Amino acid sequence: MTASAEHAEAAAAGKVPSKGELAAERIVEAAYRLFLEQGYHGTSMRQIAERAGLTLGGIYNHFASKEAIWVAVFMAKHPYHELVPAIKAVDAASIPDFIRQAAIGVVEILGRHDDLLNLMFIELVEFRGKHTPELYATLLPDVLAIGEIFAGKSGRLRAIPRPILVRSFAGLFFSYYITDILLPPEVRAMMGRDALHTFVDIYLHGIMADPVPADD
Amino acid sequence: MTASAEHAEAAAAGKVPSKGELAAERIVEAAYRLFLEQGYHGTSMRQIAERAGLTLGGIYNHFASKEAIWVAVFMAKHPYHELVPAIKAVDAASIPDFIRQAAIGVVEILGRHDDLLNLMFIELVEFRGKHTPELYATLLPDVLAIGEIFAGKSGRLRAIPRPILVRSFAGLFFSYYITDILLPPEVRAMMGRDALHTFVDIYLHGIMADPVPADD
């Protein structure tokens, strides 16, 4: 979400953001982009200050430390905030159609910037995942909701425990995304969009008990 | 590979490592562990020197810069060096058995330390993947070899382009591994080893044209 979008949201909720809130927003936005580009330790407070349009000292009126900025960025900008609503918004009657459309939507979002998952990797590598538990409380209801979506669609699933089904559904995207960013550009171009289609096709044959209806 | 293993290998190849080569090895080994623990920018040359058992200045007799150490570590310690031989060593007659045993072997290796893929993530986040192309030349023959393995086993595959098949095979492991390390410990314990079994089962149903024979 952009700073202006958050602003608009705050306004819609009846809250006029104070000047201080706007500055904090600018700091988070600036830090977010710098962290994606350079990682956490590779980004300095001075760079954040400059991009946010204030001086180094000014930052400390809004955040107690560099790590506090990281926590704010990690919570507010986690790709999950963009991906889960996109999945929930999919309108499809059958499980295969749901998964196909969800896959297209997710990959489209991931394709907009190839560093969307970097926040996750930074947290893993530079913080050894120590802030991740904080996120789970927020995340859990959505994960359960995605499990429910499967139950509401037509099409018979093979006997797969619900939690593992949801996990494998998430895994489908990791599988595609990670192998995509690791590919040399020429090879990636060669595979084209067929790869996603085939990945989804393999997954559908993997989870459905009924024959999988052809796409397109 | 440990420093002593590399030493033994060099000796077996008839090369007696010089004192300087041993020091360079110790530097790579020390940097490797520190990078996994703290990332690249989070690790200082002084920490590397201390753990390698020499002083800061001494490092520069072996490496021109900190980044040169990164390149040496990235090339020598990439998890691919451990994973590909393990996959090639699998002895199975059918494709399903091959994939099941490969999955068990890979996950066993990944399980030994949960930071095995951190090298990859650091390269992605802190260097924006700029050294990755150097690795492809080394990697390509092995990738093709894995494609050939499928051709030599019994069992009919669905019509899946060979490159995408290999990519999806790699993706299976990313899918399992990433969703594993992101899981809260309690949930991970709950899913247990079933999850891997189910992931492999889904994948096999996804790629095989014949009915998939039951495991165990």
Place this chain on the structure above:
DNA sequence: CCTACCGATCGGTAGG
């Protein structure tokens, strides 16, 4: 390979 040092930059703070 060590000692001793360089200038630059780091995260953070005092005081206004």
Place this chain on the structure above:
DNA sequence: CCTACCGATCGGTAGG
């Protein structure tokens, strides 16, 4: 929210 500063640490080097 800025100016001016703190001590600590950074990657790297000269000279031996």
